[in-house]
Amino acid sequence: MVFMRPCWLKKHAGRDNLMNRFGILGKILLLASAMVLVTVLSAWVIFTFLTRGGEVTVPDVKGQEMGAALEILSRQKLGLSIAATDYDASVLPEHVISQDPDAGVRTRKNRIIRVVMSLGTRTVHVPNLAGLSLRRVELQLSQSGLKVGKVARAHLAETDSGTVISQAPLAGVFAARGQEVDVLLSEGAPVLTYLLPDLTGFPVEDVLATIRAWGLKAGRINNIESTDLPPGTVTATHPLPGSAVQEGQTVNLTVTTLPKPGKTFPIVLYQYVSPPGFIPHHLRLVLSAGQGASEVFSQMIEPGTSVTIPVPVPRTGILRAYVDGSLLEEKDVP
CATH class of the missing domain: 2.60.40.2560 (Immunoglobulin-like)
Known part of the structure; x- marks a missing residue:
């Protein structure tokens, strides 16, 4: 005798098989997701460990000579690159002006630290100032980025008064921008100086000849009536005898004359x-x-x-x- 399974029982069995298949697939997906998550977490932990283990603190190399800066950075497993150069009067040539990254920053090993290297003070050529007036010296030095320093004066023959006869630093050398240049100005040929002798009691003609021979100038002649001295006798000079007089200076005289007739x-x-x-x-x-x-x-x-x-x-x-x-x-x- 043959028994036949009902149709509804066949349908129910097919549904159970399908559910079993989906359950297995879900478990596989869940297991795979867990494995991926574990892998990601492990990678993150390893990356963090490796990264933090490879960090260093950037040292301060500002103001250091380039060789010394490279040695300091090398100790921290860092490199050095000259990013630019610049003039800086406060930093010696071939020394570090600034750095990037700055000191104290945490960074990875083997990173290149970029620095700006100093060229020192900007220098200029000192111009030739010989023969120039003080005003032209000021203009010339200003155009060159320099300043007038000490100004001395001296007499020197065969030179124009008020012109430069010497300078320091010398023309053509290099000097720091803003440096002072000292100059020596000429006051022309030396001026002869005499001590005026006592010319009183001598005839005015002789006194005038003596004054002119010494390079002095005869000035005003004041007359004074006198019966004690011959007419034309010098009784006084101005400046006074013994005074220092320079070539070209004026000397005034007082000279006797006879009283007018009948006048006492x-x-x-x-x-x-x-x-x-x-x-x-x-x-x-x-x-x-x-x-x-x-x-x-x-x-x-x-x-x-x-x-x-x-x-x-x-x-x-x-x-x-x-x-x-x-x-x-x-x-x-x-």
Whole structure:
């Protein structure tokens, strides 16, 4: 006897087989996902370990000489590359101005550290300043990036006054930008200096010839009437005897003339006692009358000596006495 399975039972069995197949596939996928996750996590752990184990801290090489900077970086398993060069007066040539990355940064080993190398101070050629005036020197140095330093002056024959005759540093050498250049200016040929001798008591013609022979100039001639000295006798000079005078300086004279006929002047006697000691004193008498003033006496008086000087007074005025250039006294005359 043959039994037949019902149709609904066949359908149910097929459904169970399909479910079994999907269950196995899900388990396989779940297992594969777990393995992938484990692999990724393992790789991340290994990468992190390897990466952190290969990091170093970038050392500070700023201001270091290039060879020393390379040695310092090499100790940390780092390299060096010159990214650029620049002028920097505060950093010596062939030394590091800056670096990238900066000091203290964590980075991987074997990384190249880029640095800027110093070329030192920017230098310029010192121009030739010989023969230039001080104003042109200032302009020339300014255009070259330099400054005027100390300015000295000296007399030198065959040179134009006010022009440069020497400089330091010398022309053509290299100097740091902004450096000062010292110059020596000429004041022309040396000027002769004399001590004016006592020319009083000599004829005015002889005195004028002597003044011109020394390279001096004859200035104003003041006349004073006198009966004690021959007409044309020099009684005073300005500057005073013994004064330092330079070539080309003017010397004024006081010269005697005869009184006008029939005209007499009152005489004022001025007495002076020179202090005792070893040094003579210069006595000078100046008579101011009307709108003018004239020197009536100028002479060195020995120490401890008493002198009486007659002073003709043509009109009312003031007699001033000077000793060694300082006013001693003044009084109304006659």
